[in-house]
Amino acid sequence: MKILTLIENLVYKQGLIAEHGLSFYIETDTKKILFDTGQSGIFLQNAEKLGIDIADIDALILSHGHYDHTGGLYPFLEKNSKATVYAKKEIFAPKYHGHSRFIGTLKKEALLGSRIVYVDVITEIDENVFIMPNITIYNSTDTHFEGLNIKQGTDFITDQFNDELFIVLKQQEQLNIVTACSHRGITNICNTATDYFKLSVNNILGGFHMKDCSIGQYMDIINYFRKLKPNAIGVCHCTGVEKYAHMRHDCALDIFYNFTGNVVEFP
Numbered sequence: 320m321k322i323l324t325l326i327e328n329l330v331y332k333q334g335l336i337a338e339h340g341l342s343f344y345i346e347t348d349t350k351k352i353l354f355d356t357g358q359s360g361i362f363l364q365n366a367e368k369l370g371i372d373i374a375d376i377d378a379l380i381l382s383h384g385h386y387d388h389t390g391g392l393y394p395f396l397e398k399n400s401k402a403t404v405y406a407k408k409e410i411f412a413p414k415y416h417g418h419s420r421f422i423g424t425l426k427k428e429a430l431l432g433s434r435i436v437y438v439d440v441i442t443e444i445d446e447n448v449f450i451m452p453n454i455t456i457y458n459s460t461d462t463h464f465e466g467l468n469i470k471q472g473t474d475f476i477t478d479q480f481n482d483e484l485f486i487v488l489k490q491q492e493q494l495n496i497v498t499a500c501s502h503r504g505i506t507n508i509c510n511t512a513t514d515y516f517k518l519s520v521n522n523i524l525g526g527f528h529m530k531d532c533s534i535g536q537y538m539d540i541i542n543y544f545r546k547l548k549p550n551a552i553g554v555c556h557c558t559g560v561e562k563y564a565h566m567r568h569d570c571a572l573d574i575f576y577n578f579t580g581n582v583v584e585f586p
Contacts, residue, residue, distance in 0.1 A: 320347050320488060321584040322497065322524060323369060326362040327555045330579040335365050337579045340387040341499055341526060341556045344371055345488070350445040353379045353402070354486060355499055356391030363394060365579065373398045378444055381406040382499030383483040384414055389424040396430050405444065407452055408437040409482035413470040422467075438484070441515070447489040454483060454503040455511050460539050461504030463528040479503075485525075487512050490585055494518050498525035500557050506543040520549040522585070524577060530559030537562070541569050553577035 323344040330337035340357030344366065353376050356362060366373050379395060379402045382388050389410070395402075414423035442450040456462060468475040480502040488495040494512050501508055505527040509520060529537060544552065544566075552570075554563050555577040567574050577583070 320345070320490065321582055322346075323371070323583075324555065324577055324579055324581045325353075325365050325369070325371070326357040327577065327579045327581075329555075329560070329576070332578075332580040334368050335580045336361050338387075339556075340390065342388075342391065343497065343524075344376075345448075345486075345497070347445050347448060350378065350448065351376045352445070352448065353395070354497060355380075355382050355388040356395050358387040358390035360391050360394030362391050363398060369580065374400070376402045378402055379404045380444075380450060380484070380486065381410055382485065383407075383480055383502065384410045384412060384424045385500065386422050386424065388499055392424065393427060393430050396434070402434070404431070404435040405438050405442070405450055406435060407439065407482045407484055410437075412478075412482060414478060415468045415470055415475065417466055418468065418475050449487040449489065450484055451487055451508075451511060451515075452484040453511070454485070454507055455514075456503060456507050457510045458504060458506050458539060458543075460536055461506045461543075463500075463502045463504070463532065463536075467502070485512075487516065488585070489516065489518070490521070492518055493521035495522045495585060496520060496524070498523075498527075501525065501527045506540060509543070509547060520547055522551045522553065522583070523549050524553040524555075524583060526556035526558050527554060527562075528557045529562040530557055532562070537565070541566065544570055544572060548572070551575065553581075553583060 345352040411426040
């Protein structure tokens, strides 16, 4: 099993392109899975350079409805004719930063057709690959909703990210957790997974939305990781490189930055 980062905010490998967004390619023995599509179709160029045939992907999973995770959805559908698209039904809610900047995803029925499947229960799409659609908020401090809204009629309400989901890859009786932005909190995501599977965590990979978090939020997350003691943590995207540096200093754990083109393999 391997995870290749097709696009992320940073790039260090010659010939690849970065953008503010995130897309993971996950390959198991039997399935090829895409998790998010960045904010444009640029990830398709990276995939070609990295030897990934987009037409062969079996499933696309969308983590939530923000443009930097779904912007490449329709370019992907034009290149791939077979993948099922998995998302929560709230994925197309009209999302805004503040009251003026639209940051959501438009629903294009003609391109989506019957390919989209809305998930509201834990769904195993391949052996030991689970979509986790319901994130329980155990710790309300570790949530990242500030300034992010949904428009209802003429009103704006705080977006609590009921559309957010994550992935669990179960292997050798341990959990590998893959997330995108963790608006509902990485500690809450990990607790949701461990409470359900009753297994320890091996690796955590994704964005933790810590870039602008408060000191209290940061310490909650750090203290949680100190107790959880995963074998490795790969941060990227909305975690922020500054917070990554602080985490490396403050946590006695294997923490790495997961940039565009990076590969994580699970034996």
